[in-house]
Amino acid sequence: MPSMKDQKHKFIPNSLRRCRKVRGLSQKRVAQLMELKSTSMISRWEAGRCFPNTENLFDLAAVYRSTSEALYHDYVQERRHKIATREEMSGAHAMHEER
Secondary structure: OOOHHHHOOOOOOOOHHHHHHHOOOOHHHHHHHOOOOOOHHHHHHHOOOOOOOHHHHHHHHHHOOOOHHHHOHHHHHHHHHHHHHHHHHHHHHHHHHHO
16 A cells, blocks of 8 residues: 555646636636635645645635535545455455354
């Protein structure tokens, strides 16, 4: 399993740029609405280099009139698949142990 350090170098799939464009907003305007000092974090989030913190994630969802899950749909699906796989594996392992 990759460490958090490894995860930082992997692209985090998201729909942030698309959602911003659909709303007709510039990165500068989003930063203003979120009371950020610059657009650098917006750029980093859109590029998938890092995640916004929880408060910023919910603010992005509000600005884009979306849900936080929709902003990271592909990433959420990837995580769900991994969890389901682990559940299946641990379920099969638990059944084997009961015998």
